[in-house]
Amino acid sequence: MASIGSPPQAPRPVPRLAPRLAAPALLAVLAGVLWGLMQAPDRAAETGGLGDSAEARQAVEAWETLWSELGERGVAALSPAASDSSRRSAGDTVFMRYRNLWGRIDDEARLAFQLAALSGDPARKLALIEPLTQAEEPLIRFRAHLERARLQRRLQDFESARIAARAALAVPELPERLRSDAWFILADSAWEQDRLDEAETALNAAIADDPGFWDARRLRLEVLARRLAGPRQLGAVCLDRTRRMIEDLGALPALAEDQTQFRDLADRFARQGTPSHVALALIAGLGYRWSGDTERARVTLASAERLRGRLPDGCERLILERVSGLLEPALAPEKRP
Amino acid sequence: METDGPTPSAFLDIATNLLAILLIVTLFALAAPRQRDEGASQLPARPSAGPRFVEPQRERFPPFSRFYFVLADRVAVWDQDAVVTALAAAPDTRSGATWQGRFVWRPEPLVTRDIDTFQLEFRLDREAILSRSPPWSAEQTERLVDELAQDAARDRIAPVFIVHPDGLETFVPLYERLQTRGQRFRWFTQRPDEPVLIGRHVAQFTHYGLYW
Numbered sequence: 001m002a003s004i005g006s007p008p009q010a011p012r013p014v015p016r017l018a019p020r021l022a023a024p025a026l027l028a029v030l031a032g033v034l035w036g037l038m039q040a041p042d043r044a045a046e047t048g049g050l051g052d053s054a055e056a057r058q059a060v061e062a063w064e065t066l067w068s069e070l071g072e073r074g075v076a077a078l079s080p081a082a083s084d085s086s087r088r089s090a091g092d093t094v095f096m097r098y099r100n101l102w103g104r105i106d107d108e109a110r111l112a113f114q115l116a117a118l119s120g121d122p123a124r125k126l127a128l129i130e131p132l133t134q135a136e137e138p139l140i141r142f143r144a145h146l147e148r149a150r151l152q153r154r155l156q157d158f159e160s161a162r163i164a165a166r167a168a169l170a171v172p173e174l175p176e177r178l179r180s181d182a183w184f185i186l187a188d189s190a191w192e193q194d195r196l197d198e199a200e201t202a203l204n205a206a207i208a209d210d211p212g213f214w215d216a217r218r219l220r221l222e223v224l225a226r227r228l229a230g231p232r233q234l235g236a237v238c239l240d241r242t243r244r245m246i247e248d249l250g251a252l253p254a255l256a257e258d259q260t261q262f263r264d265l266a267d268r269f270a271r272q273g274t275p276s277h278v279a280l281a282l283i284a285g286l287g288y289r290w291s292g293d294t295e296r297a298r299v300t301l302a303s304a305e306r307l308r309g310r311l312p313d314g315c316e317r318l319i320l321e322r323v324s325g326l327l328e329p330a331l332a333p334e335k336r337p
Numbered sequence: 338m339e340t341d342g343p344t345p346s347a348f349l350d351i352a353t354n355l356l357a358i359l360l361i362v363t364l365f366a367l368a369a370p371r372q373r374d375e376g377a378s379q380l381p382a383r384p385s386a387g388p389r390f391v392e393p394q395r396e397r398f399p400p401f402s403r404f405y406f407v408l409a410d411r412v413a414v415w416d417q418d419a420v421v422t423a424l425a426a427a428p429d430t431r432s433g434a435t436w437q438g439r440f441v442w443r444p445e446p447l448v449t450r451d452i453d454t455f456q457l458e459f460r461l462d463r464e465a466i467l468s469r470s471p472p473w474s475a476e477q478t479e480r481l482v483d484e485l486a487q488d489a490a491r492d493r494i495a496p497v498f499i500v501h502p503d504g505l506e507t508f509v510p511l512y513e514r515l516q517t518r519g520q521r522f523r524w525f526t527q528r529p530d531e532p533v534l535i536g537r538h539v540a541q542f543t544h545y546g547l548y549w
Binding site: 090097108 | 398421424428455539
């Protein structure tokens with residue numbers, strides 16, 4: 001008999017197979033997720049609670065490296081490597097800090113720079129320097145822009161100083177180290193105008209270009225202290241800033257060949273024994289410790305515990321771990337019967 | 338036959354040994370705290386109990402200097418730019434003169450540091466100052482203090498007073514007015530036969546932290 005419509009089809013096996021395959025697949029995914037969840041706390045623990053980002057890992061790695069070097073070599077580990085035979089890298093320009101950065105130079109250009117340095121009149125100084133900003137020789141051009149930036153900064157015209165420093169940085173084909181002064185003027189102008197983010201970036205560039213730059217390291221200590229006290233910072237950034245402060249604290253007296261600077265710097269950040277957060281307590285404590293004042297170091301470090309809750313948790317925890325480590329040997333003699 | 342003869346030497350042995358022990362104990366007693374101090378921390382310096390001298394912080398970018406000579410009843414500003422003009426007119430000269438005195442120009446023969454390093458020696462012609470500058474008065478002190486305040490505000494110029502022994506009396510009221518006004522200034526005494534030395538060279542940074 002002819003049938004009307006299509007004959008009823010037998011159910012295909014495929015739809016029944018899919019749920020059977022899906023169940024083990026889902027189970028595998030679930031197991032994977034559970035395994036991932038179980039692993040996550042371990043990874044966070046590896047970064048001291050700073051999270052699992054690449055920045056956090058780098059920050060913790062750099063932090064641990066710093067402390068292992070301090071453990072092995074003491075504060076000497078923080079002295080910048082002397083790449084110059086100069087007795088010390090003191091001076092207000094990179095050319096003054098290091099020897100023989102000039103090759104053959106035009107006598108006329110040299111006299112103009114010298115007369116500008118001799119003159120006591122800011123306007124005349126600027127007039128003598130101005131034509132040299134058009135010189136063909138890149139080094140002369142750079143130095144002229146830099147001098148203009150320095151003069152404008154001395155006149156406290158921060159915007160003109162910034163423009164001149166940018167012009168100096170735009171001169172091509174110069175060794176990185178020479179650029180450090182222009183970065184420093186940018187940083188200083190930004191600091192004076194309360195643009196801390198810009199100041200921090202420029203100082204990092206200045207110190208990367210010339211690790212022996214005392215003034216840049218000294219200013220970075222101030223900038224970082226204020227940045228650390230600011231709101232909304234990531235734990236990794238907080239840890240990096242604290243590490244840089246320790247590096248600068250260790251480098252400054254070595255650069256100046258003056259160990260008493262440890263005490264002066266510690267006093268500056270302790271502010272009569274009341275640092276504002278745990279990072280500053282650590283910096284001041286280290287300063288006192290390296291200056292030889294172990295008692296004041298102990299008191300300052302012990303005050304860190306009371307300053308909890310002002311920095312990101314993970315960063316604060318890692319700092320306090322180091323503070324405890326520093327307090328242990330100092331307390332040991334007192335525990336003796 | 339045994340006698341009591343060796344007794345004194347036995348006492349001597351005992352005494353020597355006791356002394357040696359005492360000496361060793363004393364040495365250990367002296368050395369132990371020292372080792373503990375040094376071993377407890379890697380200290381670069383020992384703390385001192387007395388009051389500390391805190392070095393004043395120098396400015397990152399110093400003000401501009403203007404020099405004044407203070408002689409008996411005279412205060413004369415040094416025309417520094419007259420020296421600049423003289424040197425610009427005769428670049429190869431190593432010495433010259435302005436109406437205020439003679440100068441010796443010493444550009445460093447080799448540029449081992451910055452391009453603008455130099456030293457200049459200036460010997461003041463006291464007679465010229467005494468004859469050509471008008472006698473100083475209380476009104477002039479007031480005027481100068483006002484001018485310096487304006488220069489400091491506008492061009493960040495700070496004065497440096499070079500005071501000759503016969504100018505100390507003249508300088509006293511000026512010093513007091515500057516102090517009262519809170520004006521920033523420096524001053525130092527100088528013998529009349531000594532030259533003024535100014536310059537830009539590396540020793541300013543390596544030997545003297547303050548270079549303004």
